[in-house]
Amino acid sequence: MHTLDLAGRRFVLRRAVAGDLPELVALLADDVMGRERESADLAPYERAFALIDRDPQQLLLAVRDEEEVMAATMQLTLMPSLSRGGAIRLQIEAVRVAASTRGSGLGAALFSWAHDWGRAQGASLAQLTTDRSRVDAHRFYERLGYVPSHVGFKLSL
Amino acid sequence: MHTLDLAGRRFVLRRAVAGDLPELVALLADDVMGRERESADLAPYERAFALIDRDPQQLLLAVRDEEEVMAATMQLTLMPSLSRGGAIRLQIEAVRVAASTRGSGLGAALFSWAHDWGRAQGASLAQLTTDRSRVDAHRFYERLGYVPSHVGFKLSL
Numbered sequence: 001m002h003t004l005d006l007a008g009r010r011f012v013l014r015r016a017v018a019g020d021l022p023e024l025v026a027l028l029a030d031d032v033m034g035r036e037r038e039s040a041d042l043a044p045y046e047r048a049f050a051l052i053d054r055d056p057q058q059l060l061l062a063v064r065d066e067e068e069v070m071a072a073t074m075q076l077t078l079m080p081s082l083s084r085g086g087a088i089r090l091q092i093e094a095v096r097v098a099a100s101t102r103g104s105g106l107g108a109a110l111f112s113w114a115h116d117w118g119r120a121q122g123a124s125l126a127q128l129t130t131d132r133s134r135v136d137a138h139r140f141y142e143r144l145g146y147v148p149s150h151v152g153f154k155l156s157l
Numbered sequence: 158m159h160t161l162d163l164a165g166r167r168f169v170l171r172r173a174v175a176g177d178l179p180e181l182v183a184l185l186a187d188d189v190m191g192r193e194r195e196s197a198d199l200a201p202y203e204r205a206f207a208l209i210d211r212d213p214q215q216l217l218l219a220v221r222d223e224e225e226v227m228a229a230t231m232q233l234t235l236m237p238s239l240s241r242g243g244a245i246r247l248q249i250e251a252v253r254v255a256a257s258t259r260g261s262g263l264g265a266a267l268f269s270w271a272h273d274w275g276r277a278q279g280a281s282l283a284q285l286t287t288d289r290s291r292v293d294a295h296r297f298y299e300r301l302g303y304v305p306s307h308v309g310f311k312l313s314l
Contacts, residue, residue, distance in 0.1 A: 044243035046243075075240075080212065080215070085201050086203075087205070125314060127286070131307055150288055152284065153298045154306055
């Protein structure tokens with residue numbers, strides 16, 4: 001458990017547990033793209049959570065505010081790789097900050113925490129992709145120092 | 158071990174072993190971007206290989222031609238995730254095909270094999286990023302059906 005104190009608000013950051021799932025899925029679905037991609041049936045998320053939870057390279061975060069409301073989530077993956085001198089990569093996926101919490105600085109604080117965590121695990125490169133249409137997210141990541149050097153390709157299998 | 162027969166040439170695809178490392182690193186370094194990023198010292202690659210090799214979510218491929226010359230490599234990572242209905246993602250990193258092998262169809266055959274492998278492991282989405290400047294690679298991935306829907310951001314930690 002970690003606390004993030006931001007302008008009079010306190011957020012508590014924990015490794016997600018199975019009981020967080022309904023609120024985490026609701027957070028993923030409360031999004032312009034997520035509302036088409038996520039479903040009301042929890043069963044596939046429960047199976048996915050079990051896989052994430054047992055993988056030591058994965059850290060799924062659940063962030064709650066002072067009233068225990070789910071305020072944010074992100075998934076961190078440690079990926080060892082040969083390239084870039086045998087770099088361990090910190091991959092960041094499925095980032096969401098609740099609409100009620102935007103503007104609080106929580107997003108930037110959460111990324112700062114994630115980068116510190118990655119460094120402590122030996123990672124030397126953070127990487128993420130974001131949809132081309134999310135221009136506000138692009139500006140946010142550039143403010144954090146991220147460079148939009150790559151094109152992200154996806155293929156349904 | 159798997160064989161890929163392509164227009165009179167036979168390639169053998171195996172899970173990489175420690176003995177493959179010098180040739181794999183040479184393949185990563187024989188590249189317009191890799192030559193600045195990779196080093197002659199094998200020690201960091203040996204440490205990285207040990208991490209990859211013990212992670213059950215990782216498959217590092219070594220592909221040799223009929224004369225045992227290293228012809229291609231790619232790293233496959235299975236990433237469970239909550240988003241997109243609890244999708245397992247097949248992340249593809251560090252793809253290289255030896256200059257001597259280009260035009261043989263090995264690249265496309267290797268991706269086809271990787272997608273089949275991912276499906277067999279339960280993955281429903283393949284994802285990769287490639288540098289903005291690699292326009293030939295962009296065309297190659299689009300021919301395979303990949304959609305350049307995302308921007309890939311990187312940050313040195």
